[in-house]
Amino acid sequence: MRENTAMLDYIGERIPPENILRAEPMSRHTSFRIGGEADLFVKVPSIQALSELIRYFAQTGQEYYVVGRGTNLLVGDKGYRGVILHLGEEMSQIKVDGKRIIAQAGASLPKVAQVAAAHGLSGLEFAAGIPGSIGGGVVMNAGAYDGEMKQVVKNVLVINQYGEEMNLDNDTMEFGYRTSIIKDRPFVVAQITLELQEKPKEEVEALMEDLAKRRREKQPLEYPSAGSTFKRPEGYFAGKLIMDAGLRGLRVGDAQVSEKHCGFIINIGHATAEDVSELMEEVQYRVKKQLGVRLEPEVIKLGEF
Ligand SMILES: Cc1cc2nc3c(=O)[nH]c(=O)nc-3n(C[C@H](O)[C@H](O)[C@H](O)COP(=O)(O)OP(=O)(O)OC[C@H]3O[C@@H](n4cnc5c(N)ncnc54)[C@H](O)[C@@H]3O)c2cc1C
Secondary structure: OOOOHHHHHHHHHHOOHHHEEEEEEHHHOOOOOOOOEEEEEEEOOOHHHHHHHHHHHHHHOOOEEEEOOOOOEEEOOOEEEEEEEEOOHHHOOEEEEOOEEEEEOOOEHHHHHHHHHHOOEEOOHHHHHOOOEHHHHHHHOOEEOOEEHHHOEEEEEEEOOOOOEEEEEOOOOOOEOOEOHHHHOOOEEEEEEEEOEEOOHHHHHHHHHHHHHHHHHHOOOOOOEEEEOEOOOOOOOHHHHHHHOOOOOOEEOOEEEOOOOOOEEEEOOOOOHHHHHHHHHHHHHHHHHHHOOOOOEOOEEEOEO
């Protein structure tokens, strides 16, 4: 991206200087700990700032990409030429109103789940171990252990490609398996209203603890990863297919098919995006060849490889 003084001035008038990072390594902002530099990385502090920036980018044709907690992303080793709008800690307010929780998109799912539990609200227990933002969780219709965001989302405030606010209800979101209407549209999730059920706090916490224990036992949480690398093909489990194809522990550079859970590709040291990408392709090729099933990536690729 060429040095764009007008854009930097515009952003500088709305965002505190400490929230604007130039040539920022994306490896600092992804759970894979992989990714080259983004030209500009902006930690967005409010919904108003978000809509103003998007309006400005629409008018000027500036490339941008929205990132939450980076837990489902593989960013290329050559980074991203454009502006990353980061919705994280700076935009993470959570309010409780009776059985409803209103959370800004950058709030972490585990934090929102903890707040729900503390208020004796049930429905979000499944999300306590999903390390993404609630905004990313809504876009992906994140789910686990028979729960998914679709079951608890009442309403979503989005910013469209012109910087305008729109309210989408649950039906309009067209939630599906690891997808929603937002996935293929230039909308940004700004705030989510959840509707939960009352339940004794102890029961909510006990279920959360049980699910966390199951995760610790089954998943390689001690290594950087982006969770399940592939979607679950209908009628199968990706991890089981990969194991049956004899690919447990398969490596390209420092990227490895986890020995603990074959559905995860992990970074066992200094894996590059190219390592992970090559390993993903090898796994897809061998599973298709040996078992006839096509694996579709769940992890989203971003930037230049
Ligand atoms: C150890 C581990 C375990 C995991 N377990 C699960 C699991 O059980 N179930 C599951 O579903 N997922 C799981 N994941 C994957 C991941 O946490 C979820 O997909 C999560 O919802 C992604 O949120 P994020 O904020 O990290 O999104 P990011 O990775 O930052 O972004 C993912 C996509 O969403 C878009 N996006 C993010 N925020 C917004 C927004 N506010 N508006 C518009 N677009 C946005 C991005 O542009 C990108 O396309 C796991 C990941 C890890 C590392």
